Amino acid sequence: MSFPIHDGTPIRFPGPVPAQADVVVIGAGVVGVMTAWFLAEKGLRVVLCEKGRVAGEQSSRNWGWVRQQGRDAGELPIMVEALRIWKSLAQELGEGLGFRQTGVMYLAKTEAEMAGFEAWLPHARDNALDTRMLTAAEALSMVQGAAAPWKGAIWTASDAKAEPWVAVPMLAAAAARRGVVVVEQCAVRALDLAGGKIAGVVTEQGRIAAERVVVAAGAWSRLFLGAHGVKIPQLAVLASVAETGPLPQVFDGAACDDDFALRRRADGGYTLAPGAEHDFFIGRDAFASFGVYLPVLKKDFRSTHFRPAAPAQYPDAWLTPRRWAADQVSPFERLRILNPAPNRATLGRVQHSFAKAFPGIGLPPLRTAWAGMIDTMPDVVPVVDHAPIPGLTIATGMSGHGFGIGPGMGRVVASLVAGEDPGHDLSRFRLSRFSDGTKIAPGPSL
Numbered sequence: 001m002s003f004p005i006h007d008g009t010p011i012r013f014p015g016p017v018p019a020q021a022d023v024v025v026i027g028a029g030v031v032g033v034m035t036a037w038f039l040a041e042k043g044l045r046v047v048l049c050e051k052g053r054v055a056g057e058q059s060s061r062n063w064g065w066v067r068q069q070g071r072d073a074g075e076l077p078i079m080v081e082a083l084r085i086w087k088s089l090a091q092e093l094g095e096g097l098g099f100r101q102t103g104v105m106y107l108a109k110t111e112a113e114m115a116g117f118e119a120w121l122p123h124a125r126d127n128a129l130d131t132r133m134l135t136a137a138e139a140l141s142m143v144q145g146a147a148a149p150w151k152g153a154i155w156t157a158s159d160a161k162a163e164p165w166v167a168v169p170m171l172a173a174a175a176a177r178r179g180v181v182v183v184e185q186c187a188v189r190a191l192d193l194a195g196g197k198i199a200g201v202v203t204e205q206g207r208i209a210a211e212r213v214v215v216a217a218g219a220w221s222r223l224f225l226g227a228h229g230v231k232i233p234q235l236a237v238l239a240s241v242a243e244t245g246p247l248p249q250v251f252d253g254a255a256c257d258d259d260f261a262l263r264r265r266a267d268g269g270y271t272l273a274p275g276a277e278h279d280f281f282i283g284r285d286a287f288a289s290f291g292v293y294l295p296v297l298k299k300d301f302r303s304t305h306f307r308p309a310a311p312a313q314y315p316d317a318w319l320t321p322r323r324w325a326a327d328q329v330s331p332f333e334r335l336r337i338l339n340p341a342p343n344r345a346t347l348g349r350v351q352h353s354f355a356k357a358f359p360g361i362g363l364p365p366l367r368t369a370w371a372g373m374i375d376t377m378p379d380v381v382p383v384v385d386h387a388p389i390p391g392l393t394i395a396t397g398m399s400g401h402g403f404g405i406g407p408g409m410g411r412v413v414a415s416l417v418a419g420e421d422p423g424h425d426l427s428r429f430r431l432s433r434f435s436d437g438t439k440i441a442p443g444p445s446l
């Protein structure tokens with residue numbers, strides 16, 4: 001079976017683009033969709049431009065975990081709000097979202113891992129979460145049929161899950177019903193500037209006049225912003241995922257150890273992924289940002305498979321142009337959907353780890369395998385801030401955990417764009433942290 005959203009997926013929102021809007025949002029992943037949603041709620045005229053298909057990239061390819069557990073202290077209050085929003089979305093849109101609070105469990109194989117989990121508990125307490133440590137016996141009583149030598153776990157019962165490739169297109173359709181003009185197959189080629197300020201955007205379908213623009217372009221944000229002189233040290237890593245068909249239930253929620261991660265889907269199958277392994281394509285951006293990534297690289301070095309070059313047309317492929325004219329085809333139209341081949345060897349190891357942990361099930365047959373390019377930042381937290389160009393706001397670099405927090409980020413970004421108090425301290429996410437001498441402090445990679 002092929003991944004559900006691809007180049008052949010029918011275009012549901014063909015356009016045309018209107019000539020004018022109050023705000024143009026670039027990128028229809030969960031962050032762009034929810035930003036557009038909350039902007040429309042404020043009565044603003046919003047156009048949401050997507051170069052490929054709604055949720056074609058990270059927002060459909062992710063594991064579907066909606067977790068507070070293990071988050072950076074700066075993100076946690078926004079995530080608590082995001083969970084409230086998910087609940088109200090589920091009430092409004094129904095079961096199709098797949099939203100259920102079935103909990104998130106991280107299992108530890110060593111005492112050192114247990115100590116790492118425990119060190120995060122004060123953040124849970126500060127935000128009144130129901131997170132607690134589990135003994136080995138408690139964990140095994142909740143994960144049926146497991147034979148793994150776990151020392152214990154950290155568990156947040158109020159954490160949740162949703163079905164990414166169903167949920168985000170549903171949210172986009174609901175945003176359209178609220179008045180957002182969603183346009184697929186509509187790459188934004190460039191910002192249109194007048195006197196140094198935002199005057200609109202140039203899309204492949206024509207110009208849209210607007211005084212405010214939001215860049216929520218996921219793994220393409222660095223390329224897009226860089227063409228306008230706005231530098232962000234964003235990179236992308238390849239993460240492989242697979243799904244099984246229906247299998248006996250071992251756990252209804254989402255769980256992981258350092259070998260594999262699982263989430264039981266609404267159809268009774270599991271979404272499986274490696275606990276830590278990923279692939280990384282070396283390119284010009286990687287060289288330019290090497291120094292600032294050293295702290296995370298030191299932690300992740302052994303779980304990263306380095307590859308000499310990204311496939312052609314990828315944001316950091318060696319031959320991808322960094323500048324282009326607005327009246328010519330841009331890199332965003334040359335590659336509508338980032339659809340990297342998954343690392344089959346990694347997924348083979350995941351199958352074996354699963355079989356070892358659940359001998360009663362054995363080697364799980366994989367129905368579909370895919371990969372996504374995770375947009376990450378050196379401190380593993382996003383940039384959510386106004387850009388140095390008046391009228392431009394950036395919401396990107398969700399660093400592998402933007403699906404769950406997406407609705408909360410959308411609400412926050414909409415407030416920023418509208419010039420209102422976002423209701424949370426966003427200083428951790430400011431763009432200037434990479435240029436004002438701040439020491440880069442990676443968030444917990446729990």
Ligand SMILES: Cc1cc2nc3c(=O)[nH]c(=O)nc-3n(C[C@H](O)[C@H](O)[C@H](O)COP(=O)(O)OP(=O)(O)OC[C@H]3O[C@@H](n4cnc5c(N)ncnc54)[C@H](O)[C@@H]3O)c2cc1C
Pocket residue numbers: 026027028029030031032033049050051052053054055056057058059060061062063064065066067186187188189216217218219220221224239240241332336337371372373374395396397398399400401402403404405
């Ligand atoms: C394998 C994997 C597992 C993950 N697991 C989880 C998880 O369990 N829980 C969790 O919370 N998060 C998870 N994440 C992270 C999460 O999926 C992302 O953080 C989130 O989806 C990012 O949303 P986004 O809207 O910022 O970006 P995206 O979903 O990548 O959307 C950006 C969109 O912008 C479009 N675009 C780019 N440039 C242009 C342009 N110039 N013009 C028009 N459109 C443009 C792209 O086509 C794309 O559709 C995972 C990610 C991956 C890949």
